[in-house]
Amino acid sequence: NESLGKINDLKLAGLRICNYQDEQNLSVDKWDIIIVQVESLSRIEFSARQLVAILDETNAILRQMNSGANARESENAMRDILRTAQHVLAMDAFANESTLTFLKAYRGENIRVIDNKFQPLVGKTVEYLYDPNSGAEAMRIGCELLQQGKRVAFVLTSCNMARALVEKASKLQRPDNSPVxxxxxxxxxxxxxRKKDFSDINMAWGELDCVAYTSTVEAGISFEKTDHFDAVIGITNIVTPVNVEAFVQMMFRIRD
Known part of the structure; x- marks a missing residue:
């Protein structure tokens, strides 16, 4: 799900980089950089070549290691990577003792922790709304904003709600009478x-007034176009629960 632009930047730097979905041979001897989801780690062919492993959203990776059809193979591949890599850089805003325990199991005690204190959202307004009517009030507020000419992103735990919300939003009109x-x-x-939009999320979402997404948009997507969306509205409930960390990751796919 990394943006096509970022991958092209790496290629321009002279690095051999591939999208694992487009290649049959995923040998670390052939490529300088392989960006791969943990569920597909079993496809990588390892060798004696020294490598650096970067784990982005480590806790999400730990959850994904135990899911999917190739869970055991992916876990074994992850074990081999962590044990043989020259360096391992593991990043997660929610890193905790469990994260460290996992890393120590494969890397020993030689681990350095860097605590990033940067807070990019200082001054932003967050409002919590208890809505006993399955998010109807939050959706109403969002639709009113759309009719006022605002751009709104909805983060949801229900795919049915996401579809229904977009169907309703598409029937609304902006102040200039153009459809949302x-x-x-x-x-x-x-x-x-999905493949088209995720290849350049800034362009895809930059053309929209409203997006509604579920956990299919979590780690790996970064919408970085500034001053586009005026509000991000998260709606969750106990009927379709989601891990709290995952929900926060979902909400902050929109960086600004």
Missing amino acids: KARAYYGDMDGKQ
């Missing part, structure tokens, strides 16, 4: 549309 441009993102959405 909205799109939903969820697990079983059209694969071609």
Whole structure:
């Protein structure tokens, strides 16, 4: 899900880099950089070449290691990477004792912890709304903002709600009488549309007034176009629960 632009920047630097979905041979001898989801680690062919392993969103990786059809193979591959890598850089805003315990199991005690105190959202307004009516009030507020000409992103734990919300938003009009441009993102959405949008998320979402997405948009997506969305509204409930860390990651896919 990394943006196409970032991958092209790495290629321009002279590095051999691949999208693992497009390649059959994933040998570390052939490529300088391989960006891969943990569920597909079992496809990588290792050798004696020294490598640096970067774990982005480490806690999410730990959760994903135990899911999917190739869970055991991926776990074994992760073990081999952590034990043989020359250096391991593990990053997560929610790193805790469990994260350190996992890393120590493979890397021993030679671990340095860097605590990043940077707080980019100081001064931002966050409002918590208890809504006993399944998020109806939050959706109403969001739709009113759209009709006022604002741009809104909805973060949801229900794919049915995401689809229904976008269907409703698409029928609304902005102050200039133009229709609201909205799109939903969820697990079983059209694969071609998702691949196209995720290849350049700044361009795709930059053309929309409203997006509604579920956990299909979590780690790996970064919408970095400034001053585009006016509000991010998160709606969750006990019927379709989600890990708290995962929900925070979902909400902050929109960086500004």
